[in-house]
Amino acid sequence: MIQLKGIAAASGISIGPVYKFGKEEFTIIKEAVAWENIPAQIQLFEEALIKTRREIIELQKRISSDMGQDEAQIFDAHLLVLEDRMLIEEVISRLKKEQLNVAYIFSEVLKKYISVFSKIEDEYLKERTADINDVGKRILRHLLGKERQSLSELKERAIVVAHDLSPSDTAAMHRQNVAGFVTDIGGKTSHTAIMAKSLEIPAVVGVEGFTLRVKVGDILIVDGNTGTVIIDPDEQTLSNYQEELEKLKGIAARFISVKDLPAVSKDGKTIGINANIEFPDEVLSAKLHGSEGIGLYRTEFFYMNRKDLPTEEDHYQAYKYVAEEMSPREVVIRTLDLGGDKFLSQLEMPHEMQSFLGWRAIRFCLARPDIFRLQLRAILRASVHGNLKLMYPMISGIEELRQANSILQDAKNELKVKGVAYNDKIKIGVMIEVPSAAMTADILAKEADFFSIGTNDLIQYSLAVDRGNEKVAYLYEPAHPAVLRLIKNVIDSAHQAGIKVAMCGEMAGEPGLALILLGLGLDEFSIPPQVIPELKYIVRAINIKAVQVIAKQALLFSTGKEVESFVQEKLKEILK
Ligand code: PEP
Ligand code: MG
Numbered sequence: 001m002i003q004l005k006g007i008a009a010a011s012g013i014s015i016g017p018v019y020k021f022g023k024e025e026f027t028i029i030k031e032a033v034a035w036e037n038i039p040a041q042i043q044l045f046e047e048a049l050i051k052t053r054r055e056i057i058e059l060q061k062r063i064s065s066d067m068g069q070d071e072a073q074i075f076d077a078h079l080l081v082l083e084d085r086m087l088i089e090e091v092i093s094r095l096k097k098e099q100l101n102v103a104y105i106f107s108e109v110l111k112k113y114i115s116v117f118s119k120i121e122d123e124y125l126k127e128r129t130a131d132i133n134d135v136g137k138r139i140l141r142h143l144l145g146k147e148r149q150s151l152s153e154l155k156e157r158a159i160v161v162a163h164d165l166s167p168s169d170t171a172a173m174h175r176q177n178v179a180g181f182v183t184d185i186g187g188k189t190s191h192t193a194i195m196a197k198s199l200e201i202p203a204v205v206g207v208e209g210f211t212l213r214v215k216v217g218d219i220l221i222v223d224g225n226t227g228t229v230i231i232d233p234d235e236q237t238l239s240n241y242q243e244e245l246e247k248l249k250g251i252a253a254r255f256i257s258v259k260d261l262p263a264v265s266k267d268g269k270t271i272g273i274n275a276n277i278e279f280p281d282e283v284l285s286a287k288l289h290g291s292e293g294i295g296l297y298r299t300e301f302f303y304m305n306r307k308d309l310p311t312e313e314d315h316y317q318a319y320k321y322v323a324e325e326m327s328p329r330e331v332v333i334r335t336l337d338l339g340g341d342k343f344l345s346q347l348e349m350p351h352e353m354q355s356f357l358g359w360r361a362i363r364f365c366l367a368r369p370d371i372f373r374l375q376l377r378a379i380l381r382a383s384v385h386g387n388l389k390l391m392y393p394m395i396s397g398i399e400e401l402r403q404a405n406s407i408l409q410d411a412k413n414e415l416k417v418k419g420v421a422y423n424d425k426i427k428i429g430v431m432i433e434v435p436s437a438a439m440t441a442d443i444l445a446k447e448a449d450f451f452s453i454g455t456n457d458l459i460q461y462s463l464a465v466d467r468g469n470e471k472v473a474y475l476y477e478p479a480h481p482a483v484l485r486l487i488k489n490v491i492d493s494a495h496q497a498g499i500k501v502a503m504c505g506e507m508a509g510e511p512g513l514a515l516i517l518l519g520l521g522l523d524e525f526s527i528p529p530q531v532i533p534e535l536k537y538i539v540r541a542i543n544i545k546a547v548q549v550i551a552k553q554a555l556l557f558s559t560g561k562e563v564e565s566f567v568q569e570k571l572k573e574i575l576k
Contacts, residue, residue: 190468206470259290272524295526315378323386455505519551
């Protein structure tokens with residue numbers, strides 16, 4: 001049994017066998033081939049070489065525009081492997097001589113090459129082993145007619161182990177047999193972790209070198225509450241965890257009992273409790289967990305895992321479905337927030353898009369009004385089917401809000417000309433997730449209908465800590481005095497201007513910190529659906545007057561750790 005620590009990314013416990021993702025392993029069967037079928041096998045081989053060549057050139061082009069010429073040149077060595085006459089001729093001559101299937105012959109020749117190269121003393125030539133291996137795998141994949149590995153291949157429930165998972169890999173876990181996942185890298189509020197939470201998949205990220213320590217078939221316990229992963233647990237540990245699972249079910253039952261009741265404090269203040277979703281059909285889970293509305297619909301996931309960009313009609317149908325399903329409850333649609341750790345294969349995106357401080361979210365939309373207007377038109381059209389609001393991500397100052405609104409006006413005009421119905425009074429919200437927006441909340445509040453604080457980004461930008469980087473995860477502190485002060489400023493400014501403030505970052509779903517947020521006067525929480533019952537339970541157990549005192553005290557501490565332990569104590573008293 002080996003016990004390792006990582007970062008708790010999505011709560012829950014799961015036990016299951018390892019499924020390694022990202023490393024391609026093929027099963028190759030040796031088969032006899034009749035003499036008359038040898039030409040067909042040669043043709044299959046030639047086609048595989050051509051397809052692989054096309055694939056590498058495509059990849060090279062993408063890398064060259066995203067990262068630069070130098071990086072792209074690495075793949076020249078891969079192309080050279082494809083042109084290696086010795087290798088090609090050896091495969092063809094063995095095919096004729098041995099009369100076996102080309103996949104088998106090629107894999108044998110490949111093994112021989114790899115073994116010869118790996119024994120060479122020269123460091124440079126030795127490194128070519130990786131190139132040959134890589135290209136060889138591509139050719140083999142084509143010979144076997146296989147697609148690149150996808151999580152949809154997972155036939156039984158297992159725990160996915162990967163070096164890293166992109167948000168689109170995680171999005172592909174949707175309704176697959178993924179019982180949990182563990183990655184070598186990543187942080188608590190990376191979009192991969194957020195997706196895991198909304199899919200209710202227990203996850204631990206940032207377990208250094210984990211993929212090297214496990215093999216397919218090992219049994220794992222993933223404890224997403226504490227960030228612990230156990231490889232091959234002994235019987236005692238297994239039964240302890242099974243007991244823990246039962247206990248958690250008991251606690252959940254207590255919370256579940258209030259899930260459909262309103263979130264009203266003991267002294268009569270009603271708090272809005274909404275859900276965050278990434279996919280339209282999550283509205284069902286949101287309602288099941290007692291959500292009063294959707295406070296954040298992350299529409300960019302709609303662009304992922306598909307070959308082309310969604311059309312206006314695709315957008316419209318998705319938004320209409322969500323609006324109708326939730327009606328008369330409100331649904332806040334957040335416009336496209338691409339960039340950072342969320343990017344698309346359909347758009348030619350420069351490497352710069354992968355920077356959190358770069359061409360992201362509203363900046364991208366303002367530069368691509370064609371893409372933005374198409375989405376806005378779809379939201380407007382759907383707005384007649386329910387209670388829709390819209391909000392813009394990553395606004396850093398009033399000018400961006402005005403520019404976005406002017407494009408919104410263009411979209412409205414286009415619909416008006418065509419005689420298409422829409423709600424002209426649709427409410428426009430601003431996400432407060434950049435420190436400059438938090439500091440100028442008083443200015444923004446004059447021109448916004450509501451605010452929603454995106455703490456996932458607000459924390460990373462104000463503390464200068466990449467949200468997905470496990471190396472600096474210890475600095476990522478929602479309870480940091482700087483973060484609390486910014487939040488207080490946003491809430492006070494909004495209330496002075498007479499508008500409401502929601503919070504849709506993960507911080508809103510941290511029960512201890514919720515006490516401070518309630519005390520500071522936050523009007524609405526938008527959180528992963530499965531946290532809703534617990535938060536409702538907390539709101540119903542507190543007095544606003546009492547949490548105002550807690551918030552005041554919390555703001556006097558000098559460190560996030562002091563704040564955390566203070567609120568945990570208070571929470572224990574409340575949940576007693
Ligand atoms: C946030 O930044 O807090 C937020 C809700 O947006 P996202 O996590 O999608 O960046
Ligand atoms: Mg954000």
